[in-house]
Amino acid sequence: MQGEFQQIQYDQDDRPAGKASGQFKLLRPGYFAWEISSPDSQLIIANREYLWHFDRDLETVTRRPVADTEAMTPLQVLGGDASALRRDYTVERDQRDRFVLIPRDGDPGFLRLALELDGALIRGMEVLDNLRQRVVIEFSALDPTPGLSAADFDFTPPPDADLFYHEQ
Numbered sequence: 001m002q003g004e005f006q007q008i009q010y011d012q013d014d015r016p017a018g019k020a021s022g023q024f025k026l027l028r029p030g031y032f033a034w035e036i037s038s039p040d041s042q043l044i045i046a047n048r049e050y051l052w053h054f055d056r057d058l059e060t061v062t063r064r065p066v067a068d069t070e071a072m073t074p075l076q077v078l079g080g081d082a083s084a085l086r087r088d089y090t091v092e093r094d095q096r097d098r099f100v101l102i103p104r105d106g107d108p109g110f111l112r113l114a115l116e117l118d119g120a121l122i123r124g125m126e127v128l129d130n131l132r133q134r135v136v137i138e139f140s141a142l143d144p145t146p147g148l149s150a151a152d153f154d155f156t157p158p159p160d161a162d163l164f165y166h167e168q
Contacts, residue, residue, distance in 0.1 A: 001122075001142060001144050001146065002023070002024060002025040002148065003023070003140060003141045003143060004139070005023070005034075005138065005140070007019065007135055007136065008135070009133060009134070012131065018039075020040075021036070022036040022037040022038070023035045023037070025153070030046065030066070031047055032045070032153070033045045033152070033153060040055075041056035042054065042055050043155075046153065047066075047150065047155075049065065049066060050063050051063070051066055059161050059162060060162045060163075061158075062165075062166070063157075063165045065167060074110060074127045074135075078115075088103065089104060089113075099115045100112060100115075110130065111130060113125065113126070113128075120144065122142075123138070124136070124137060125137040
């Protein structure tokens with residue numbers, strides 16, 4: 001799947017603290033790309049080996065090994081293996097008929113993740129992080145069959161970027 005997103009981050013007092021927009025690509029299991037085009041320019045991309053974060057404005061690239069499911073980011077949850085999700089998260093329906101994932105154990109970096117679906121397509125996502133800040137994401141211009149392959153998630157750092165590689 002691929003499409004566009006708009007996201008708003010709310011602080012602990014539920015006041016808007018920031019907005020971002022961009023494009024995303026998702027290939028299950030385990031591949032995603034999240035490209036922020038506004039207000040700054042960043043690319044977060046994951047393949048089976050690494051999670052990359054390229055901040056174009058700061059000209060920095062961070063690479064981390066893909067963690068196991070206990071440390072999934074919300075984006076990794078979207079592209080994750082269904083059996084691992086059922087094993088590692090409690091799944092409920094809330095009053096708005098969204099699927100709510102609550103981590104069973106570990107520290108995945110969020111307390112709750114709510115997914116709003118329209119049939120098989122995701123329309124929205126709401127994340128409550130460990131600092132009790134909320135991020136609300138709306139998806140649009142969705143293409144469920146874009147013909148993506150693993151090669152679409154390869155990343156090579158630009159030669160002039162500062163590199164930060166974390167091996168654990």
